[in-house]
């Protein structure tokens with residue numbers, strides 16, 4: 001399978017319309033951070049402050065954040081900041097001492113899962129959680145083969161980068177990695193559920209031909225970098241059954257859809273009426289504090305636990321636990337999941353209504369406040385037009401980005417307190433901009 005290079009939402013040095021101050025900052029960045037970093041947008045945004053769903057530049061100009069899923073309960077949420085600073089002022093140490101905080105948080109987090117998933121291990125990043133999951137899967141299954149979707153992103157460590165096809169041709173997929181097409185109607189015209197499960201079985205057959213035993217099927221349960229594919233609800237269950245039948249495990253990567261973002265459920269996998277063997281989490285878990293983890297079944301960790309010990313210097317430290325608990329409290333007390341369900345539906349409905357007037361708006365794929373919106377020209381997906389739209393919105397102080405193997409869809413993924421007024425601002429701006437692009 002070829003690895004496609006998609007049109008990235010990235011700044012090209014020398015292009016764009018930067019102020020002298022920002023030009024100097026970008027040059028200093030290149031000088032110090034080196035060539036592997038990228039900035040968003042043709043004209044990068046310089047941010048100094050964030051609050052709720054708003055980000056501010058040095059001149060105090062406000063940008064509507066329609067993209068960031070890390071500051072998920074709102075930028076710099078006062079309750080989260082208070083929990084972080086209060087705990088940091090008392091004790092900030094690791095998990096090799098007895099401490100109530102990590103257990104209170106672990107119990108609370110596990111209460112958000114089906115009873116079968118009853119252990120949690122803490123890491124600092126989603127990459128680490130997926131990397132750990134792979135080690136555990138190898139121990140539990142005796143296998144090594146990994147199935148991923150063909151524009152997935154699962155992390156930055158060697159093992160997870162090699163199973164992240166979206167990074168592009170610069171990182172060769174690992175020899176144990178077997179990519180399958182993303183669950184779109186185009187890829188599986190006969191039916192997504194049956195087709196995707198059959199693709200899993202075929203990948204296991206290809207492994208068998210090479211003498212490889214399957215260890216893991218890992219999917220981001222909203223398929224965010226593949227282009228956002230939430231529907232039809234339930235389609236993942238046969239794929240999870242297929243990998244288990246072949247002796248492997250099913251890992252739900254909830255780094256993107258977890259923590260209420262899909263509205264009707266707290267976790268993306270719940271949309272598909274299945275219980276994974278492992279669930280990895282990150283980004284919104286700490287609302288900006290590096291907090292991530294892996295939830296699993298006792299039988300999945302039994303072999304690994306008997307032979308290996310686990311310690312992560314910063315993962316699950318006392319401050320992380322206090323922050324994680326505050327995030328769950330805010331989601332509950334501010335009824336954010338309910339807000340997502342209402343506002344997300346209005347957002348998707350609004351985009352579909354707008355598509356009646358604008359030929360550029362193709363399919364809207366949405367679950368809660370996670371939306372993929374295909375952009376067309378003459379009825380065909382158009383990555384260049386998508387990029388123009390992303391940059392035009394940025395010029396109009398709305399921050400979003402693009403997604404999909406070719407970059408031909410908008411990715412709309414705002415913090416969870418996004419309001420109907422915020423949706424209106426995006427739709428009105430799109431209505432005005434679309435005829436000009």
Ligand SMILES: Cc1ncc(COP(=O)(O)O)c(C=O)c1O
Pocket residue numbers: 124125126127128130153154155156220253255256282283292
């Ligand atoms: C689906 C998914 N999994 C894993 C990761 C890796 O998480 P982190 O950047 O915290 O290592 C990401 C990051 O973008 C992601 O989107």
